[in-house]
Amino acid sequence: MAHRIYIYNIDSKTAASYPHYLGEWNYEIPELMLPLFSAKLKAKGTQLFADREQGILQLRAFYTLLADSYGLHADNSYMESVEKMFALLEDLPYDSFQINGTDVFNMNEERHSQQAKDWVLEIKNKAEQYEQAIASRSITPLQELLRYSGVSFLDLLQTDWINYGLGYWNEDS
Numbered sequence: 001m002a003h004r005i006y007i008y009n010i011d012s013k014t015a016a017s018y019p020h021y022l023g024e025w026n027y028e029i030p031e032l033m034l035p036l037f038s039a040k041l042k043a044k045g046t047q048l049f050a051d052r053e054q055g056i057l058q059l060r061a062f063y064t065l066l067a068d069s070y071g072l073h074a075d076n077s078y079m080e081s082v083e084k085m086f087a088l089l090e091d092l093p094y095d096s097f098q099i100n101g102t103d104v105f106n107m108n109e110e111r112h113s114q115q116a117k118d119w120v121l122e123i124k125n126k127a128e129q130y131e132q133a134i135a136s137r138s139i140t141p142l143q144e145l146l147r148y149s150g151v152s153f154l155d156l157l158q159t160d161w162i163n164y165g166l167g168y169w170n171e172d173s
Contacts, residue, residue: 005029008098009052018092020173029099029123031145032156032165035062036089037097038127043116048099048123055097056089058127061134063165069139070154078157081164088169 005025009018029037039054063082072078101119132141139153146152161167 006100008100009092009094010049010096010098011094012049012096016094017098018094018173020170022092022097022173023169025168030156030162030168031142032153032162033059033168034123034126035059035130037099038123038130041120041123041127043113043120045113046101046116048101048116048120050097050099052089052092052095052097056086058130059089060086062130065134065137065139066153066157068137070157072157078164081166085164085166085169088173 005028006021007023007025008021010016023033035058036055037048037050039058040051042049063086067073067078067082101116126145129141129145133139142153146156156162157164159167
């Protein structure tokens, strides 16, 4: 059985939801997407919620840093994929992202609500590293995040199915 997290776009006041899930990822939020979900992040029960608008601004700043660091501004494939991804995110109708990690939480005996709170803290800690990197205009503060995977952000961006980040998102959305 695959253990996945699911990403939704919801209205924080009415709980209305975009008709399609946005993403379905194994175990965790991909490193290329983490800034998107760190804005005003909070746990409510077993679900995590993040501000869409501020998250998009943070993700855009991170992608600008990546483009600057790797000289990708002139790469048409990069620019087209990234702009398409941001158009998708900016066109979403609701103000919040909902992250459902229940499937992953089922792997652990600890209460799901506690796992959600712990996950918020983990994401916020990682987000500080992203903020440092953006402020210093250097990806160096982020190298520790990728140490165990043995790949660089450039490797991740250029992985065929990831397609500079666009491949993380549900095609139906």
